[in-house]
Amino acid sequence: MPGMDTAWLVTNLIAGLLLPPLNLLLLAAAGFWLARRRPRLGRGLMLAAFAGLWLLATPWVGDRLLAALQTPYQPIRGDEAEAIVILGGGSDPAPEYGGDRPSQATLERLRYGAHLARQTGKPLLVTGGAPKGGRPEAGIMAEALAADFGLPGAWVEGRSRNTRENAEYSAELLEKAGIRRIYLVSQAWHLPRAVPVFERAGLTVVPAGTGYAGLELSTPLDFLPDIRGLKNSYIALHEAIGLVWYRIRN
Template identity: 45%
Template sequence: MNWDIVLVYAGKALLLPPGLNLLLMAVALLIGRKWRLLGVGLFGLAVLSLVALSLPITAEGLMARLQPTTAQKLSLLPPDMQNAAIVVLGGGRRSSAPEFDSADTVNARTLERLRYAARLQRQTHLPVLLSGGKPFGQATAEAVLMNDSFISDFRGAPNWLEADSRNTAENAEFSARILKANGINTIFLVTHAAHMPRAQHEFEQQGLKVLPAPTGFHQPGSGKTGPLAWLPSADALAQSSEALHEQLGQIWYGLTD
């Protein structure tokens, strides 16, 4: 078990909704015994912020600040590119999936990235690097699971696996070593649109030219328009949490770069 990663994930759970809101509620109950007015105010802030972050209109606003404004136009790409490759970042796994004989497999976010990368490879005929390790000491690296899915589900042809990284910064660092050793200096970077600004920055820090190839856009509206945009939902809360996670990650990497 990589305890440094466990601590990072625990810290994120307490700094992002709904963990942060629950923490504020707990603090409010504790201090409310002595400072009633302050406790009531803090509890109200926790509840109101949780409701606000659960609104589709809030989630869309937070996401709009992160996502690239456009996707890659595959029809406009040159037919042959030199010294370039496609890099796909892992987006998570499903452990002990019963429908796959209780083996680990990729989750829906990773599948979405692999699907788009396969399309991109068919268009460009470029080599592909899959990046993802074992952040919690799992038996199989995420890149290996991605490789199995890329071949069997999408008929893709990966060229390299980067199986040691535990986060986005390590994705970039370890992938760059493999790419540069093979004469690659330009990459199409495949990850979710909200994750792209942070991921692109990390790969550019490694001296690579990055052509963003985002997928999984959160489109404005997405079925929640008019009065529905003001009704709290679990999906909107998850989307708000994802957006705040990316903003928190940008701040952290900005401080540690």
């Protein structure tokens, strides 16, 4: 796609190789290739790939992996910070709206950010660029805040390509306004990676998580694989790899 950031593409290709389902499919392929020459090892690898895919695709496992990462909920009083920063989480094509719209994850963040803005009266900053090309996420988010929630975005940061740049460029904008303390809105499982990055950018951060994973066992179906379970496992492992990578770089 024209305008796609090469570094973002390479990073996500590498991540794809390390994450389910591709990593398990590659393991199964290796087992199949070895099955003739080393039958026991080949069958063991294929069985491990099948078992791993089954487990990671169950909602019971996926929810627990996410819950292990997420920042504990803490009530917001309204006097802990001076502004609300909402992190972008992607956008999707929406021809019925005449262009791109916030993804489900981004809309979840916007909804909670709008709730906090009404509760606290603090101004909003939306942050997110366009690593895949097209329009920056921040502009799409600002439009959604105005159209869907009736709230203006005081600051729109559309240059960033990742969480680290979200923090750096947002801090630049906030510093000009004399703001150092923020509520940081994102999914609860993303905040353990995002909060330290924003703190290293010189900001005092109050985590404002949304989208908490539940641990209640609703039905025996939670032990059967489905797309929600695999998605949650993918997100959790992606975040775990991101946490390790950010710590290595710092």
